[in-house]
Amino acid sequence: MRRLGLSFLVVVFAAAAGAPFLAPHASDAKFSELLYAPPTLPHVVDDAGAWHAPFIYPWRLADRLEQRFEQDRSTRVPLVWLRGGRLTQSSDDVRAPFLLVGADGSGRDVFARLLFGARTSLGLALVAALGATLLGGLVGGAAGYIGGIVDEALMRATDFVLVLPAIYVVLALRSVLPLVLSSGIVFVMLAAIFAVVGAPFVARGVRAIVRSERQLEYAVAARSLGAGHARLLVRHLLPAASGYVVVQLTVLVPAFIVAEATLSYVGLGFQDPIASWGAMLQEASNTRALTDFRWLLSPAAAIFLVVLGLNLVLQQSGVNPVTISSDEPLGRLRPDSHSF
Amino acid sequence: MLAYLLRRFVFAVLLVFTVSSAALILVRLAPGDYADTAAAPGTSREVKDQMRARLGLKRSVAEQYGTWVADAVRLDFGRSMMYGSPVKGLVREGAINTAILAATALVAATLIGLPLGIISGSRRGPLADTIRTVSIVLLSLPPLLSSLVLLAVAAGTGWLPVGDMRSAGGAAWPLLDLLRHLIVPATALALPIAAMFERMQSQAMAEVVGQPYVLAAFARGIPRARIVWRDALKPALRPAAAVYGLVVGALLSGSFAVEAVTSWPGLGVLMLDALRARDLYLVAGCAAAGSVFLAIGTIVSDIALVLVDPRAVEAG
Numbered sequence A: 001m002r003r004l005g006l007s008f009l010v011v012v013f014a015a016a017a018g019a020p021f022l023a024p025h026a027s028d029a030k031f032s033e034l035l036y037a038p039p040t041l042p043h044v045v046d047d048a049g050a051w052h053a054p055f056i057y058p059w060r061l062a063d064r065l066e067q068r069f070e071q072d073r074s075t076r077v078p079l080v081w082l083r084g085g086r087l088t089q090s091s092d093d094v095r096a097p098f099l100l101v102g103a104d105g106s107g108r109d110v111f112a113r114l115l116f117g118a119r120t121s122l123g124l125a126l127v128a129a130l131g132a133t134l135l136g137g138l139v140g141g142a143a144g145y146i147g148g149i150v151d152e153a154l155m156r157a158t159d160f161v162l163v164l165p166a167i168y169v170v171l172a173l174r175s176v177l178p179l180v181l182s183s184g185i186v187f188v189m190l191a192a193i194f195a196v197v198g199a200p201f202v203a204r205g206v207r208a209i210v211r212s213e214r215q216l217e218y219a220v221a222a223r224s225l226g227a228g229h230a231r232l233l234v235r236h237l238l239p240a241a242s243g244y245v246v247v248q249l250t251v252l253v254p255a256f257i258v259a260e261a262t263l264s265y266v267g268l269g270f271q272d273p274i275a276s277w278g279a280m281l282q283e284a285s286n287t288r289a290l291t292d293f294r295w296l297l298s299p300a301a302a303i304f305l306v307v308l309g310l311n312l313v314l315q316q317s318g319v320n321p322v323t324i325s326s327d328e329p330l331g332r333l334r335p336d337s338h339s340f
Numbered sequence B: 001m002l003a004y005l006l007r008r009f010v011f012a013v014l015l016v017f018t019v020s021s022a023a024l025i026l027v028r029l030a031p032g033d034y035a036d037t038a039a040a041p042g043t044s045r046e047v048k049d050q051m052r053a054r055l056g057l058k059r060s061v062a063e064q065y066g067t068w069v070a071d072a073v074r075l076d077f078g079r080s081m082m083y084g085s086p087v088k089g090l091v092r093e094g095a096i097n098t099a100i101l102a103a104t105a106l107v108a109a110t111l112i113g114l115p116l117g118i119i120s121g122s123r124r125g126p127l128a129d130t131i132r133t134v135s136i137v138l139l140s141l142p143p144l145l146s147s148l149v150l151l152a153v154a155a156g157t158g159w160l161p162v163g164d165m166r167s168a169g170g171a172a173w174p175l176l177d178l179l180r181h182l183i184v185p186a187t188a189l190a191l192p193i194a195a196m197f198e199r200m201q202s203q204a205m206a207e208v209v210g211q212p213y214v215l216a217a218f219a220r221g222i223p224r225a226r227i228v229w230r231d232a233l234k235p236a237l238r239p240a241a242a243v244y245g246l247v248v249g250a251l252l253s254g255s256f257a258v259e260a261v262t263s264w265p266g267l268g269v270l271m272l273d274a275l276r277a278r279d280l281y282l283v284a285g286c287a288a289a290g291s292v293f294l295a296i297g298t299i300v301s302d303i304a305l306v307l308v309d310p311r312a313v314e315a316g
Helices: A002-017 A110-146 A148-163 A166-175 A183-213 A217-224 A229-265 A277-285 A287-291 A294-316 B002-029 B034-038 B045-055 B061-072 B087-122 B126-139 B143-157 B174-209 B212-219 B224-231 B238-262 B267-277 B280-308
Strands: A043-045 A051-056 A059-063 A068-071 A077-083 A086-090
Touching: A002 A110, A002 A294, A110 A148, A110 A183, A110 A229, A110 A277, A110 A294, A148 A183, A148 B002, A148 B238, A166 A183, A166 A229, A166 B002, A166 B238, A166 B267, A166 B280, A183 A229, A217 A229, A229 A277, A229 A294, A229 B143, A229 B238, A277 A287, A277 A294, A277 B143, A287 A294, A287 B143, A294 B126, A294 B143, B002 B061, B002 B280, B034 B045, B034 B267, B061 B280, B087 B126, B087 B174, B087 B224, B087 B238, B087 B267, B087 B280, B126 B174, B143 B174, B143 B238, B174 B238, B212 B224, B238 B267, B238 B280, B267 B280
Parallel strands: none
Antiparallel strands: A043 A051, A051 A077, A059 A068, A077 A086
16 A cells, blocks of 8 residues: 555656656647547557557547537557657647647647646645745744743644634635736745645644653753754754654645645636646636546546555555644644645 | 633634634735725726725724724624625625535534444454545545535536536425535535544544553453443544544635535635635625634534543643
């Protein structure tokens, strides 16, 4: 199971990394004759039963009103390999492009957009999760180390944020910023918002670990050898929380992927020309997409694959995706599943 | 006990007050206001200024907030600029719709998740493994995805209505019609939460079953079912009780995605529209309603926690 989870993750991350090579087209290449064209699957046997190198049949528009296509079984369009820095593409890319997962409403290659979208969605989730653990580690470390009023104030504040439904906090923070922004700014802004909203989850755990660790002999020894506050905290106490932080990273990444998808779905995340899984899902929001153009739901499958992969890895590492951290012995238990 | 509950109650009141105030001030300080979003492009500055004056947007933040608070304590939450009607009615309708969805999902998730968790946590074997695997799969299908998938199934098969809460033009049996529309969104919201309950309850159950007193009960020959469902169950319910209040947060979050996908006219989509239009009072009203749900959740959870574990009074 753990292997299965890891292999899902490896496939998706490799696909994201190799997007320019694996994708037959750029993420914004449009085929205006092929709006909502269904997937073109590669064949090796033609209708006469003869074998060929992998080829595709081109789509012909059969009904413009319903946007229904028919396969032109009379022409075989062979695939060409390793040309122009791409793994494979159709030999007649203008009239019969290779659309492995079909085309969207603007006639763009959904497969290519999935690959490039993985870069946006996974990249954002990773950057935001790193930011959240960094911020949470600092706040939690400071609270646990200093103690007293600072600790009380910081923990009350995190308590408060933890009770709130995270997506609403993200939504409120996002929507009070200007609605139309360039994609680069959207990326940075979403990463910052996610980091701030995710940090309290990390801070609570780190604070508990630092608090209990600082009373152990090794911390006292370091102290008596003359280690300053900063050194004691950064070199000795925070490393004790590293295992916890790694687990938090793997819990936050899927939460952030879903948060991006939700925000973009309602139109407050990445906007259309940018390929992100959430922005792509927005296209699946009309009823036709759900009945006739099912391939538009493929970003949902991609998100599911990544989240499932991470959950399987977590599960088999002995960490429950829904763990219960009891940092106060009799006090309030909280789930670590981040409710995005 | 009374002091404990009083303390939790104060926290709840503070929560509602802070959240709605923060929402109001945040939107007020945001760039752009209702006059900008509502006016047609090319509207002159004077016309917009007139609009602002009419809507009371030209006052200072402090003044505006002050009057809002003064009105809010008398349960007057102002008028929505977008709809031109009192916020109270709009929010009440949205809140009721969200409550119908969330409550159905919560009940379903509890009825499915907890028993399965008790089973999978107290025994080994293929049954427990299957339950666990299904849970992990469902846990990886957050409400946004589960509602899209279920909606695609509903649209493909034509068995259930796709989106919305009531059939257009009314139906012969309004309640039945509502139920038919409720199935897809409520299931979509319930499944991931049921999976979460199952995993949590399974873990808690496994911990309790490992306790010496359970072993002692086994040694005395008390039937297995009685140990699991009576002796081990109560302490194993503590995490569930503690989590119940927080689940309201997860429910509201999940409900937002489900409402957006299935166009269920709830609090989430109302708040989204209000935020986009910079409809100040409506945003604050939605935030107040949402935080009332949260407050109810925490108080119920606090009471439940005391019932299964009286020691919580001293700690909390």
